[in-house]
Amino acid sequence: MNHSETTLLKDIRTKLKEIWGYDDFRAPQREIVSSLISQQDALVVMPTGGGKSICFQLPALMQTGLTLVVSPLVALMENQVKELRDRQLPAALLHSELPSQQKWQTLQLLDKQQLRLLYLSPETLLSQKVWEKLCNPQLKINGIILDEAHCLVQWGDTFRPAYRRLGAVRPALLKNKPQGTKIAIAAFTATADTEAQKTITQVLQLQSPAIFKQNPYRQNLHLKVQIAWTPKGRKQQLLNVIQAKPEQTGLIYVRTRRDSENLAEWLTNLGHTTAAYHAGLSPEERRQIENHWLTSKIPFVICTSAFGMGINQPHVRWVVHFHPPLLLSEYVQEIGRAGRDGKDSIAITLISEPTGWLDPEDKQRQKFFEEKMRSHYSSAQQLAKKLPVQGEVSTIARQHKEGAIALSLLHSTNQLEWLDPFHYQIHPPIKIKPPAHFPAAQQMTKYLTTKQCRWQYLLNAFGFASEISKCGHCDNCQ
Structure with a gap:
């Protein structure tokens, strides 16, 4: 370990003790923190309760600039932001359920560059007002964290189609930032099998990510x-x-x-x-x-x-x-x-x-799930034939009830690419075939x-x- 690495390790240990009161890290927290501070992309699979949030909160708090934490649930965001604020740390959240006044205050903090961590859902990240703020060339963004990244795999094709557009976020932001700007992306989850890891890596367009995987086995x-x-x-x-x-x-x-x-x-x-x-x-x-x-x-x-x-x-x-x-x-x-x-x-x-x-009942639930999935595929197949080859997501979503889902399924079957988070290009011929089994x-x-x-x-x-x-x-x- 060279001198600068030794100094960095000392600094992050000091910060860990200062904020959370821990003397040292649990494996592999230190390696993940070092990787994120060096702005390397990462895929982290750690069991529930393994201390994932410290791995991205600590680097964010040690750097000047903003880290975006994309999170699926309001309860999850509020829980983490409350813990950070209780420690007087510069974190905030944005979601659709917040009162207007609170949203306005957070956007003001964003303008003044007074935040280190901003928690938001995929849908809020891609909302017009928030996106315009994030594209401000003066706003320094260090990284994008996808927390509970398995939701991208479980929900991205149908229930939460905004997840499928997240891979286009980094290139679009970089177009608005000064030359040479780097934005790292890290995905954190407790559960991702090898197929899910592959999907997360592809959708987010992770670049040579450092991969950290911890065994979920719990003897107790x-x-x-x-x-x-x-x-x-x-x-x-x-x-x-x-x-x-x-x-x-x-x-x-x-x-x-x-x-x-x-x-x-x-x-x-x-x-x-x-x-x-x-x-x-x-x-x-x-x-x-x-x-x-x-x-x-x-x-x-x-x-x-x-x-x-x-x-x-x-x-x-x-x-x-x-x-x-x-x-x-x-x-x-x-x-x-x-x-x-x-x-x-x-x-x-x-x-x-x-x-x-x-x-x-169990068999009925299983059957209902499979039929619902097939119905999504079938609707998307019919709808996709009517869509313009190039277009804007919001227009399609307004015109067709399941328009965003159709675009998402086309992306998951490699028949569509995102030109940016809001515009798409379809590659005909279109074939969205429902799987025979799941x-x-x-x-x-x-x-x-x-x-x-x-x-x-x-x-x-x-x-x-x-x-x-x-x-x-x-x-x-x-």
Whole structure:
């Protein structure tokens, strides 16, 4: 290590101690921080609770200029920005739910270059007013961080098509900046298999990225899959878990808003203190439930997949999937909320019996997901034939309900390129063929029915050479 590297390491350790009170880094935090300070692109796969946010917050705070943090959820942004502001650090956020006055104040801070970190969603980043501010040649931008980057893969093709345009952001910004300006891009996620890593790298146009991958294996997290033979039996099994864990912090994951409300009502009538959490609640209601859960006023929440992402609660002792997730990446994210303090915790998934005769709900949900995806592909195929070969995203989105999704799917099948984040070019002939099957959904089904060590299955699925043949703490090993 040369003199300048030694000095840099000393500086970042000093800053780490000064802001967060830690004496040293956890592996591989130091290497990631050094990489981002040297403005190298990076792809970081680290387990939930591994300390990802420090890896990009610290470099941002050590440099003059702005770092943009593109984040999928309001709760996630607010949680991280609150922690930074509590430490008197120059961070802010922008999202559609903010009052106008607060948005205006943040834009003023941006103009005056008084921010080091600005958190925003992909959609806010690409909104006209914000984009114009970011293109100001005087505004120095050091880097763009994509937090929870697996959302680009899970949601980018259909649910959140703005994700697919993020690769065009850096070149467009650089056109407005002084000659020689560098803007690094780093993607952070807890779950990305080799295919997802490839997609993230391609979509973001990462340039020779430094790659950091950490094994998601957690010895204190015990995995279990239980068959629920009937809907009534499923509820009883859930009740057994809750009663066996009195006063312990937990999470119950369901698939839909209605499921969360129905289950919360049933458990409340039985005398349990709980709440339903989903995207249909107002921002105020969501924040209140999060705070009540964090402060143990509510021991457990019945939630859809958005809950818990980036919310720092180390003492979760149990996670129950009342319904199995559709994707293995979702599953690993959600079980990763448990046992972040290193103490023994359990993750239980309830599934229907294999035939689905007595309780067909799981099979119906799987079928609904696949049919919805095929419908998106089919609509996009029809619509794509009507679109101009060159055009503007906002015009297409105004004219056609699923216009942005059609463009996104064309991009995912390499039939479209972004000329900039707002304009596209289609390369005919157009072929958007719905897949015959969905490998990601099949991967989840295989996990739920496997007889091998569950941890070994997960590690293999996410591209880690597993040294585990029997973990000793999943239901199959025991």
